Amino acid sequence: xxxxxxxxxxxICKSGTSVKIECRSLDFQATTMFWYRQFPxxxxxxxxxxxxxxxxxxxxxVEKDKFLINHASLTLSTLTVTSxxxxxxxxxxxxxxxxxxxxxxxxxxxxxxxxx
Amino acid sequence: GIQVEQSPPDxxxxxxxxxxxxxxxxxxxxxxxxxxxxxWGQLINLFYxxxxxxxxxxxxxxxxxxxxxxxxxxxSSQTTDSGVYFCARSQGNLIFGKGTKLSVKP
Numbered sequence: 001x002x003x004x005x006x007x008x009x010x011x012i013c014k015s016g017t018s019v020k021i022e023c024r025s026l027d028f029q030a031t032t033m034f035w036y037r038q039f040p041x042x043x044x045x046x047x048x049x050x051x052x053x054x055x056x057x058x059x060x061x062v063e064k065d066k067f068l069i070n071h072a073s074l075t076l077s078t079l080t081v082t083s084x085x086x087x088x089x090x091x092x093x094x095x096x097x098x099x100x101x102x103x104x105x106x107x108x109x110x111x112x113x114x115x116x
Numbered sequence: 117g118i119q120v121e122q123s124p125p126d127x128x129x130x131x132x133x134x135x136x137x138x139x140x141x142x143x144x145x146x147x148x149x150x151x152x153x154x155x156w157g158q159l160i161n162l163f164y165x166x167x168x169x170x171x172x173x174x175x176x177x178x179x180x181x182x183x184x185x186x187x188x189x190x191x192s193s194q195t196t197d198s199g200v201y202f203c204a205r206s207q208g209n210l211i212f213g214k215g216t217k218l219s220v221k222p
Contacts, residue, residue, distance in 0.1 A: 034209050038157075043202065043212045091157055095210065104149055104164035105210055110157040 002028050004096050006108025013084055013115055021079045021111045023094035029074035030096035034105070035067075038091040047092075050077040074099070084115040118142055120205050122213035129193050129220050137188040137216045139203035147206035148179050150188050153215070154199050162188070162201075193220045 003026040013019050023033055031052045036044040048069055049057040056069035066088075068080040077096075081088050093110040097103060119142035129135055141148070150162040163170050163177040165186065170177055174193075179186040190197055198220045204210040 032208070043214045044204075044210075046209050046211075049209055093157070093159065095159075104147070104161060105206065106161060107151075107159040110159075112157065 002026075002096075002098060002106045004094065004106045004108045006094055006111055008111055009109055010112040011114070013113070015085055015115055016083055018080055018082045019084055019113060021081075021092055021094075021113075023077045023079070023096070023108050025075045025096045025098075025106075028096075028098040029100075030077075031074060031099040033071060033077040033094055033096040035069065035077075035079050036093050036095065038093060038110075044093065047079075050079075052077075081113065084113070086115045089113055089115045118205065118207070118211050120203060120211055120213040122201075122203055122216050124216060125214065126217045127219070129218065131193060131195060131220055131222050133193050133220075134189070134191045135193060135218070137190070137201055137203075137218075139186040139188070139213055141184050141186075141203075141205045143184070144181065148186050149204050149206065149210065150177055150186070151202045151204065152197075152199050153202060159202070190218075193218075195220045195222055 005024045007022045033050040035047045050069045050071040052071045058064045071077040094108045095105045097105040121140045123138045152160045165179045167181045174191045176189045200215040202215045204212045
C-alpha cells in the first residue's frame, strides 16, 4: 500500500515552545491531508483538513492559531503546535489518500507529544 | 451528524478462537475502512471495503451497504492480533468508530 511518513515519532517540549510535525506522502500526491488527535483509550478525532495551496479547514472547537497547518506541496503537510501547554500533550496522526482516486486513506506513524 | 458505532467495545479471546467485530453506520457509505491500531499507535490498513466481501489470510470483511453495517472476521486468533480495531467511514475525511479493544490470551 501507499506510504505516509510522519516525523517525529515522539517529542518532548517545554511549555511555551512550539513543535512542528511533518506528514509526507512518499509514493503518491495528495491535494488533501487530514490531521487527527487521539487521547488515551479514545478514538481518533479529526482536527483539520489540510488543503494544498490554500487555507486549512478546522473542525469546530479546534483553535487555528494554536494548531497551524501548512500544506505547501502535494506531498507535505505540517502541523505546528504553538505555545504548547501540558493539555496539548496527545497523540497526533495524519492521513492522506492519492488525489487521483477517492480510495483508501493511509496513515502516518503518529507523533506522541508530551509538553512538560 | 454521521454516526459510526462499533461493537463489542472489548473482547477477550483465547488464542485460536474466532471472532466477529461489527460496525454500524448511520448513512449510505461511500468508503469504509477497517484498521488495526498496534500498541505503538500505528494504524494498519486492513480492508478498504465499501461493499462486498474481501479476505486476507485469517481476516475477512463484509460490508452490506444497503443495511449499513460491516463485519470483520478474525479466525484462529493469535496474540499478535491484540490491539484496537477501528472502522471508519469516509466522505473526504474519515469518521471513526470508538473501536473494539481485542485481547488475545495465550
